[in-house]
Amino acid sequence: MATTTRSGNAPQRRPGGRRRLELRPDELRRSLEPATLPFRTTAEVAPLVGTIGQPRALDAIEFGLGVETHGFNLFVAGAPGTGRRTTALDYLQSKAATLPVPADWVYVHNFAAPDRPQAIRLPSGQGLRFAADVDEFVTGVRREIPRAFESEDYDRRRREAMAEAASQQEALEAELVAYAAARGFALQVGLTGIVSIPLLDGKPITREEYAHLDDERRERITKAGAEIEEHTAAYARRLHQSAKEAAEKVQELEREVALYATGPLFRELEERYAALPEVLAYLDAVKREMIARLDDFRGEAEQQLPMLAALGAQRPSFDRFGVNVFVDNSSNGGAPVVVERNPTYYNLLGRIQYRATLGAMVTDFQEIKPGAVHRASGGFLVLDILDVLRHPFAWEGLKRTLSSYEARIENLAEEFAGMPSATLRPEPIPVAVKVVLIGSPAVYRLLQELDEDFRELFKVKAEFSPELNWSRKHHLNYAAFVSRWVRENDLLHFDRAAVARLIEHGARLRESKHRLSARMMDISDVVSEASFWARRHGRTLVGADDVEHAIQKREYRSNLLEERIRELIADGTLVIDTRGKRVGELNGLAVLELGDHAFGRPTRVSARVAIGRGSIASIEREIELSGPLHSKGFLILSGYLAATYAQDAPLALSASVTFEQSYDEIEGDSASAAELVALLSALAELPLDQGIAMTGSVDQHGHVQAVGGVNRKIEGFYATCKADGLTGSQGVIIPASNVPNLMLETEVVEAVRQGRFHIWAVRTIDEALGLLTGTRPGRRHKDGSFTPDTVHGRVQARLAAYGERMRAERADEEEQANT
16 A cells, blocks of 8 residues: 655655655645635735745845945846836835935036036025026026116216217327427328328428428428327327227226126025035126126127027027026935836936037037936936846946946947037036846846956845745735735735635746745736636626636637647647557657747657667757757767666667657757657667656666656646547656646646546656556666566667677678688
């Protein structure tokens, strides 16, 4: 009588040392009794707060958010659907609420270097206020300056200054005229300057009169003319100096009037921002620029250039006095948490935009726009690593920013342009941001291996496990998750039988009796669909039947190819025998992955043998349809044969193994045990039971090892046998180490319970050979031989016969060569 085992344990031994190979129904699936759940419906269960399990990941996140040392940014790793993003964001929001609101940043025009806009840091919430204050100030200046220059006082003082200058000019002119008259000359002002004319008896002297003068008289006139010319030059210098002094007086008057008119406006701003030296320095620069460009405020520039309006120039020159609010944190209740879904280079690091004006593309400091790193400075930036890596230059730009503690806004086109072009180079802004990357463990490992900067900048990994322990605690967590999802999405509540069925489904997703899926996205999809079907059937609670119906419908929507392959098997297009016996042929099992669906399908493994020189070929490997893992499995198979049968003589064997009617690439070693059994069957000339399929990998010692997708493989062969008619002797051989992975569909379990289908768990090839051939495998004796009429004895005898024939042929060849 067989000893009993607990669910999930490996097959036990019978009394006397023989192992029980066939599994009992209770070993094929683990069930959860609904009565063990301490609630009747999820309406009684408090909604889940946070995430389920993941203590390792949560500890890493808490550490990463707490440490402030440079380089301790986070990489949140895990499979999609494990709650990695939601959990990280929950922690970030909670942490951000306890941190101070970071400063605002604005860009202003740099009057000393217009191509280098200046960045100014302001206390949180004051960026918009400062921009509004400056706009109001500029409006006031534009109003007050024209009004001041239209006043009677300014007009009077300007006229007085001009009159004083005119009086000085008249005095200088009178003095020059008197000086010339005293020397017998008159002055005449022309377009080319002042001309001195000699006089004779009070009248201008003619050329004829000058020619008749004596030499002494002519010499006196020439000398006097030279003196007058020198005096005229001095007069011109004094006149220019007088005009310059007059202009300076007018400019000083205009400056005095402008400062007087705008003084209250400046003082108001200076008092408001007295604690901010950078703002005061900027206001001082504005004051100097305003005085230097008074014509802009008096309206004279626009009057002098009427063509601009006709050509459509719409931006006034006063824009340079505006403020570009670059980063505004006025609406934040703490540190910012920025999630950038499209992390292009410019979306991350900011950009300079251009606008079309008069047929040309122009820009200014107002067109500087922030990137995600600017908005997240002082807080947290969340990025999907694959999205960052997909966009050119984004990853390098992000690393450069984190390494330098500052974000520079640059135009990528400059780097690749054939010729340099004029553009803005905004002052860089210092950033202090904690970056949280979200991605898969595989991407994390690749970056660790290939990118040295990554190891320096992302020193904290928070890895989310795809599975949870099967435990009472996580049963209740599943129920709490369902309660939250139902409430958030206005779904029907679940009764405890439905929750129990959902938990079993979570175990099936992980292919484990001891683990549940932590990919709550998959669980939430089933919850939503089960609620839909329950409502469709007029129920007020979701029951276990509704969960089962939802799971079946999900399968049905995705299993078109699976049904098509089963039809091809049923009509004989794909040859799969489930009855009778054949030498060198065995039903192997494979899993096809379609993205949203996976299913098992049987495939015929066949082997042929002949006399040869130890060559064992995989046809798939020879034609390069074999992946590296399958090739490895096949070479291990060759190692087993050599170690078992070629200790005293070489293998006089030529063999080929293939997957019949398989035209796609083959990967994995899960069929290596079936390949070995088929090859041994061909050598021993022992037929194999076609109603028994096999899966498992084999090592060089003949041990059968665990494989993936065992549930789908069993169910795929069961469906094939069911379509052909269950005989009661059909079944599947699996590795004993896969027993903990069994979470089979209830239909298969029930078929096993009724004796219509069987599942055996083996540890060695010998156990599988005994089941498939009905013949004892055989044990090796001390002399290296095997017992005759066993599987290994027959193989050894066949190989020995091959060897004798090879030696005989070689002897004949040598004899013929000698004669």
